[in-house]
Amino acid sequence: MIKSFNELKKAVLENSNFILTTHVIPDGDAIGSVMAFDNYLKQNGKNVTIINHSPTPKVLQFLDDKNLIVVFPDEPERLAIQIENAEVIILCDANEYSRTRSMEDYIRKSSAVKICIDHHTGLIESEFDIAVCNIQYAATCQLIYDYLKFDNENFINHQIATYLYAGIMTDTGSFRFPRTTSEVMRICADLIDKGADPVLLHENIYDRMSKPKLNLLQRFLKSFEFHFNDEVVTSHVSERDFKETGAELNDVEGFTSYLMGIENVKMGILLAEFPKGVKVSIRSKGNIPVNELAREFGGGGHLNAAGVVFDKLPTGQIINTLLKSAEKFFNNKLT
Structure with missing residues (x-):
């Protein structure tokens, strides 16, 4: 240095x-x-x-x-x-x-x-x-x-x-x-x-959660879906969620902690829609290199914390694409 x-x-x-x-x-x-x-x-x-x-x-x-x-x-x-x-x-x-x-x-x-x-x-x-x-x-x-x-x-x-x-x-x-x-x-x-x-x-x-963020958190928690024998959890918040709650894109900061706090979960994926695209935050435990996963789609980050911004596509399509690519990190096929 x-x-x-x-x-x-x-x-x-x-x-x-x-x-x-x-x-x-x-x-x-x-x-x-x-x-x-x-x-x-x-x-x-x-x-x-x-x-x-x-x-x-x-x-x-x-x-x-x-x-x-x-x-x-x-x-x-x-x-x-x-x-x-x-x-x-x-x-x-x-x-x-x-x-x-x-x-x-x-x-x-x-x-x-x-x-x-x-x-x-x-x-x-x-x-x-x-x-x-x-x-x-x-x-x-x-x-x-x-x-x-x-x-x-x-x-x-x-x-x-x-x-x-x-x-x-x-x-x-x-x-x-x-x-x-x-x-x-x-x-x-x-x-x-x-x-x-x-x-x-x-x-x-960390200690100033607004009411719009709290309402957004409620919707985020209801969006959880589990994959790979419950070792991966995906989630999303839509443009409509932001609009109806009055929350902003950066209000999702910290939401990935809820994903990674779930027992047995090794990878968590959060999608947040905004007018020009979809922000994806990916977290993992152990040696699962989510930075490599993010880099496949133009993003980057660290071994256990990474992100990428997709063009405006349906969130379901993005989740399926990410899960298909993440198969190599898990013993179970996509479920």
Whole structure:
């Protein structure tokens, strides 16, 4: 990592105008990483704009209390010019330009130095000028923490500590996923010492279920179907469910925990319809590589947590396609 850290630091020192972005439908690690790196760059006197394809989920908007993040589809012409004129574009918590959706072509065409900071599998290093990536990390925010410690620990102020803790907490499933190591816990202890409030962050992200989300949860729970001798459970929420409950797409965050909390279930699949497609979240236990399953359809992720966005197709068709592909992970044929 030292070589890539040095390359990243050199790019920071030698340039002034930066664009930060992350993947479509951002999670806590995505928002935490762009917010933390934005703060770091500004401490270095840089001009920074965070441009994302998707709006920030309501549950994470408190992290961006100054509304620094702008949404590309809201102002495509103006923001396309900014991307074109940037000196450096940094893709956080994603390693494929396609994950930026509407921004992809503009980023590819830009002459800017392109940097990837990420912890997912599937990196093609030739796509970037600098790749600060390691799949052993529990979160991109953990990777950024190590980089900041490498550069100068004093950069980790209470705001950055808050952003990084939020990203690590969410990507480890509140410190219960397999990559929750003793090192992760030591890092989080240090972030608390530097100003992160673990109680407030947990309350803001996990303990504020709205009535629309509660009503959506009821419909989600009724959608369960079991396969492969009850080792796989599938579920879905429809556009109609969102409309009738008043819930939003990001309200399904955390729903996969209900799937994986069922006795004997080894894989859970959640489909969530939105106007332009279907978001699929896949979770597993043990050595079932759901990232490989997601990658077959243009998605990606980790061994036990992955996702993919399908074009607008019937949910039943998508479920059948996923199950057919997942047969190889189970001894029983499709049932």
